[in-house]
Amino acid sequence: MREMGSSQPTAVELEILRILWELEPCPVREIHARLNDAKGTNYSTTVKMLSVMLTKGLVKRDENATPHVYRAAMTRQRAAKQFLSELIEKVYDGSAMSLVLQALASGKASKPEIEEARRLLDEMEDKS
């Protein structure tokens, strides 16, 4: 059994969400074009996945438009936050910072991004 209203997107679902974050609002045809390019998905499969995701509340659709257009039900930021929380909880036992350190240590970040991070660190230090 599955709890209501809190399902994490599965692999394919996430793939579709990514497409939506880029293209929404977006008809099935375009979503399918992408999926098909990526891995030869049948059109029926795309439609089905969207219907499943609609049931789960992962996407919304406007049925007034023809053809129907879909949108992600949550923003990329929100989804990322959920993933991150899960990652922190599940792997780092709740220590957000050890994750950050690892990400920083992984080494790819541009100068302006580093500046931005530094500014954030300052803010955090003030608050604590």
Added chain:
Amino acid sequence: MREMGSSQPTAVELEILRILWELEPCPVREIHARLNDAKGTNYSTTVKMLSVMLTKGLVKRDENATPHVYRAAMTRQRAAKQFLSELIEKVYDGSAMSLVLQALASGKASKPEIEEARRLLDEMEDKS
């Protein structure tokens, strides 16, 4: 079909890995005690999961010891890095820094951790 040697741990598998990261080397009995506390898992299930994970290469075991003892095949850091890479790739389209910023913005980090992060930022800036 599934590729060899690159399988991400599933939910239960991750739960077991976490136990191992804390307790390894560790016999089934202890792993099971934890799982059972957490969600009433049958002993057979624990054994089976370990055997599956052994097949997948997610854990190693020492059969000389009696009872056999298990270890995680990868460190917590390594696993975290994989998850992180996947997260960055799948949700942030490859921008590591936007994830870092979000983690920082989430707000919980101790003073020494912040110092550590600042030092890392300095290093990165030197390199780039």
Added chain:
DNA sequence: TCTGGTTAGCGAAGATCTTCGCTAACCGAT
């Protein structure tokens, strides 16, 4: 109106993940 292409949906099959019943091997104590 008929026809062909597009759009939408159902239900079932195929994968993968998770659980456990049942059996067997093992080992220390009687």
Added chain:
DNA sequence: ATCGGTTAGCGAAGATCTTCGCTAACCAGA
């Protein structure tokens, strides 16, 4: 040696996820 508890493993059932065949509704152009 035998018994009873612990340890190990197989195979199949139950969940969930993913795919697609088939059918129907819709709509624009002949």
